[in-house]
Amino acid sequence: MKKYIDSGILEVFVMGIATDEEVRELMYMKAKHPEVEEALKQLETDMEKLAGEMAIAPPPHMWEKIEDEIDGLIHQGNPAQPIKFRTSGDGHNKHKKTSPEDQFIPIESESNHMRLHKSWRWIFAAVFVIGKIFLGFAIYFYLENRQSQQQLQELKTEVRELKKR
Numbered sequence: 001m002k003k004y005i006d007s008g009i010l011e012v013f014v015m016g017i018a019t020d021e022e023v024r025e026l027m028y029m030k031a032k033h034p035e036v037e038e039a040l041k042q043l044e045t046d047m048e049k050l051a052g053e054m055a056i057a058p059p060p061h062m063w064e065k066i067e068d069e070i071d072g073l074i075h076q077g078n079p080a081q082p083i084k085f086r087t088s089g090d091g092h093n094k095h096k097k098t099s100p101e102d103q104f105i106p107i108e109s110e111s112n113h114m115r116l117h118k119s120w121r122w123i124f125a126a127v128f129v130i131g132k133i134f135l136g137f138a139i140y141f142y143l144e145n146r147q148s149q150q151q152l153q154e155l156k157t158e159v160r161e162l163k164k165r
Contacts, residue, residue: 010026014047
């Protein structure tokens with residue numbers, strides 16, 4: 001059962017990317033084996049904790065803006081109804097309620113790009129360079145191994161020929 005739990009199927013399920021067949025299999029295993037159910041609960045708890053720790057809190061004044069906007073929508077009438085238009089006598093449409101621009105909550109943001117600390121740039125560069133060095137060593141040792149295998153094969157052939165004589 002440990003092998004099934006460690007297979008990664010629980011993680012796939014929790015992230016919501018499991019196929020229907022995988023979901024059916026997991027539900028069967030969960031019903032049949034309590035340790036699978038316990039592992040799934042633990043994983044869900046861990047994922048919730050991780051999400052909570054990584055969450056970014058909105059600016060403190062944002063909740064007040066949201067409450068004010070909701071209160072404004074409630075005072076206007078049923079917030080679930082779309083804006084209705086009425087036709088005046090001359091055939092031109094006029095807004096019955098507030099304009100659409102007033103119904104949106106402005107979101108303040110400095111930038112839509114991720115910011116990396118400058119030290120991370122150097123770390124990424126170092127990892128890239130080290131990766132290239134390891135690649136070079138891997139190619140070198142691969143070629144050396146291949147050459148050694150060829151030499152070994154030639155030596156075996158020579159030993160066979162010497163035994164025949």
